[in-house]
Amino acid sequence: MQLNSYDDFTPLREIVVGSAENYLSHDRDITFELFHHDNMRGFRSDWAYPRLAIADGDRTAQNWIIKRRYTEELHEDVENLAAALAALGVTVHRPLALPPDAAPIAGLGWQAAPTPALNIRDNTLILGDEIIETPPAIRSRYLETRLLSPVFRRYYEAGARWTTMPRPTLTDHSFDLSYARDAATTLGGPTESIADPQHSPYDIGFEMMLDGAQVLRLGRDLVINIAQDNHRMAVDWLQRHVGNRYRIHRVYRMADNHIDSMLLALRPGAFLARHEGIRDMLPESLRSWKFIVPPEPDPSAFPIYDDNDLVLTSPYIDLNVLSVDENTVLVNEDCPGLLKTLDASGFTTVPVRHRHRRLFGGGFHCFTLDTRRTGACEDYLS
Structure with a gap:
């Protein structure tokens, strides 16, 4: 059980697959609304969209219940993802399951209902032989990595380093709101x-x-999206922490937060990209790589939801694929355009079902944390 992961495409040997068990609701407070700002408007009518109600100064978070059918189907799909990876010869580790009666968690001045460790790519960064727990931006996810502690401890006992970045207090004034308040950065449509x-x-x-x-991990090089000052401060810390072991390349406002539904490296020299314009946002040494751009998402490929169902991701979420090696990619079976595009580009695609990706904020890359790949700290940019 040796931690070794420098990229997202060399042969995969071990991985953690998140858990969807007892994902029952969303705690909608300012931290949740801010994090999902880009995708909670623009794709549906904001004046009809279920926003967080604030009446008579009441700023208590709303616990937004998710329909039981969706949570059960999500759990089934995540378990099938774990089984598909195991069938490909990958050792699969799992986090602790969140109990159905989990007590609220609390910080200084706030309380939130916890969520399961599902989108585990978010609050952890693996750099070679080091586990880095990253500072969360959503209160309900503040203790999420504790559900991963048994896995992390086993890697630590086998020789891995285990680091935690400074934890935020997460008051309302912890957040730089400039991205959400800058109309030039939004994806279109009315913005509340x-x-x-x-x-x-x-x-x-x-x-x-x-x-x-x-x-975006590329051996010695890390391409990091920065949308506002919270991100900039964290990248400054990371730069000091890694020193000259890695080269950090900052890209600005490629997305509100995550880069992995905009751009993924499938192999050295080839990106899966949302659009060609991303090329101009990258370091010069990466602009010569091949950019594989799939067709626009087919609206009929997604379930039809009611107005009171909370959609958290854009229709481009299916770009969030997972590579098993430089030739093999796990792709949502409901995305035939993407499957055909990758097949035509010489990849072997493995279709896996993922129905409710827009309701739970993640795809196959989000749901997983690769902990052992055969690749080393290569220099892919020189």
Whole structure:
């Protein structure tokens, strides 16, 4: 059980697959609304969309219940993903399951219902032989990595390093709201402003926040998306921490947060990209790579939801694929255009079902954390 993961495409030997068990609701507070801002407007009518109600100064978070059928089908699909990886010869590790009666978690001045460790790419970054727990941006996910602790501990006992970045307090004033309030950065459609943050006796100003899914790992090189000052502060910390072991390349506002539904490296020299314009946002040394751009998402490939179902991701979520090696890619079976595009580009695709990806904020890359690949800390940019 040796931790070794520097990229997303060399042969995969071990992986952690998240758990969807008892994913029953969303805690909708300012942290949730801010994180999902880009995708909670623009793709549906905002004046009809179920926004967080604030009446008479009541800023208590709403616990938004998810329909039981969706949660059960999500759990079934995640278990099938784990089985598909095992069938390909990959050793699969799992986090602890969130119990159905999990007590609320609390910080300084806030309380939230916890979520299961499903989108585990977010709050952890694997760099070679090091586990780095990254600072969360959503209160309900503050203790999510504790459900991964048994897995992390086994890797640590086998020789891995285990680091935790500074944890934010997560008051309203911890957040740089500039991205959400800058109309030039939104994806289109009417935008409802994030509510004015409330003062807290625990305010310390902007704090570090960064998800592992904001980092594109290419051996010695890390391409990191920065949308606002919370991200910038965290990348500054990461730069000091890794020193000259890695080269960090900052890209700005490629997305609100995650880079992995915009751009994924499928092998050295080849990206899967949402659109060709991403090329101009990258370091010069990466602009000569091949950019594989699939057809626009087919609306009929997604389930039809009611107006009170909370859609958290854009229709481009199916770009969030998982590579088993430089030739083999796990792709949502409901995305025939993407499957055909990758097949035509010489990849072997493995169709796996994932029905409710827009309701739960992630695809196959989000749901997994690759912990052992055969690749080393290669220099792919020189």
